[in-house]
Amino acid sequence: MFGFKKPKASHQQTADQTNLFSSLKTGLSRTQVNIFGGFGDLLRGKKNIDAVFLDDLEERLIVADLGIHATKKIIDALHSSIKRNEISDHDLLRETLGTIMTAILNPVQQPLTIPADKTGPFVILLTGVNGAGKTTTAGKLASHFGNLGYNVMLAAGDTFRAAAIEQLQTWGARNNVPVVAQHMGADSAAVIFDALHSARANNIDILIADTAGRLHTQNNLMDELKKIHRTIGKFDDTLAVENILVLDAATGQNALSQAKQFNDAIGIDGIVLTKLDGTAKGGIIFALALETGIPIRFIGVGEQLDDLHAFVSSEFVDALLEYQ
Secondary structure (H helix, E strand, O other): OOOOOOOOOOOOOHHHHHHHHHHHHHHHHHHHHHHHHHOOHOOOOOOOOOHHHHHHHHHHHOOOOHHHHHHHHHHHHHHHHHOOOOOOOHHHHHHHHHHHHHHHHHHHHHOOOOOOOOOOOOEEEEEEOOOOOOOHHHHHHHHHHHHOOOOOOOOEEEOOOOHHHHHHHHHHHOOOOOOOOOOOOHHHHHHHHHHOOOOHOOOOEEEEEOOOOOOOHHHHHHHHHHHHHHHHHHHHOOOOEEEEEEHHHHHHHHHHHHHHHHHHOOOOOEEEEEEEEOOOOOOOOHHHHHHHOOOOEEEOOOOOOEEEEOOHHHHHHHHHHOOO
């Protein structure tokens, strides 16, 4: 009978946490500098934390793509703390700012958990626009869950690009996980149906399915996603399916629009926010949290396999504010 493996226990937790912080700090450096200029630069020459300082900070938050709502929430909270004389120095300011930011992100810190009490495979369906990093995310997720002790399979559901199929097969070889693929132009739902049969026959715990890039306005491609869901239901309507939207952080406010539109069109269970290392617009994560409430499952802060991290709000903010 099918059964999920228990995740392997880590024997290097302290070292892993140190490496995680270092990776996050490096990956978020452009956003950090964009907002704070190294934090000290923002405070340089300012003895008082006053309205002028808050105006400067507000402008920087907006430029970093936190958006109007998140920026106002942060500035209003800081202003209230200053009025209550709760912030008397720059260290308290940074601590208060960290508390406010973490509170915004806490509700979307919801790790992706794999149910142990259901017949598998657990299906992760990746979707999003072209260029967001879906195929790379599929490969990194395979590595992530493989390291936790799960048996993983990849399904090449993006049949519109031959390069996507080849890229996923490369990721499969790199992670030593099987890849189910057909020829370019094949029916995406048929590929995933084959993958489901293969996954169950081989006691696979997690099936990660890549799909073609699409806009929410492309009705034929959105219908294809719905067809994939119907296909999964026909195979086994008790299977747990996670709809993950992959977003490129560098697109800033466009990522927020995509999240809202895809969620309205097909329903999104979680977000993977990629390419945070290549942009100064990482503040978009606050807008996503505040305006969509969709769980942030993972964040990508680099090109290496271990640069995809389960999202933890406090670690993200600590790295952003350079806490040590």
